[in-house]
Amino acid sequence: YLDPLLPSRLCVYSIAPPPPTKSPCRADYISWYQNCYKLVEEPATWDAAQAACKQQGGNLASIDMSYDQAFVAGAVLQGKGDAWIGLRRKDDGSYMWTDGWPVFFTQWGPGEPSNIKDEGCVSMHASRFFHGTWNDTKCDQAKPYICKISSGTAHTEN
Ligand SMILES: [Ca+2]
Numbered sequence: 001y002l003d004p005l006l007p008s009r010l011c012v013y014s015i016a017p018p019p020p021t022k023s024p025c026r027a028d029y030i031s032w033y034q035n036c037y038k039l040v041e042e043p044a045t046w047d048a049a050q051a052a053c054k055q056q057g058g059n060l061a062s063i064d065m066s067y068d069q070a071f072v073a074g075a076v077l078q079g080k081g082d083a084w085i086g087l088r089r090k091d092d093g094s095y096m097w098t099d100g101w102p103v104f105f106t107q108w109g110p111g112e113p114s115n116i117k118d119e120g121c122v123s124m125h126a127s128r129f130f131h132g133t134w135n136d137t138k139c140d141q142a143k144p145y146i147c148k149i150s151s152g153t154a155h156t157e158n
Pocket residue numbers: 112113114115119135136137
């Protein structure tokens with residue numbers, strides 16, 4: 001004889017609550033295409049901004065593709081001013097992303113990079129007129145900045 005209540009009792013004991021939905025990003029970051037981004041409105045020099053991003057496990061944002069550009073520009077255009085991105089000119093005149101990603105994609109503004117001495121740090125225009133294009137400017141200016149934390153898989157698949 002099988003107790004008809006037994007299966008349902010077993011059922012009650014075997015149901016576990018669903019695990020909480022986990023965002024791939026820290027609470028203050030936005031998830032987008034396997035990366036996490038945060039626009040920091042509090043102005044900092046390029047070096048201080050990069051150090052702050054690094055401390056959270058990321059870098060100033062690299063922009064590897066046109067769809068990254070569209071996303072980051074959308075965030076910066078909602079902010080209060082031009083924002084640092086993770087691009088900086090080296091002594092040899094070439095540009096490098098802080099996360100080591102090669103520079104395949106660029107979105108310089110008209111006449112940029114002007115390559116003026118001591119203006120090797122790159123910010124994104126917040127003005128709608130410039131539509132998120134890039135400008136090399138003085139590294140010791142304080143600007144808002146955008147951090148990016150990569151999931152780790154995005155840059156190691158090749
Ligand atoms: Ca410039």
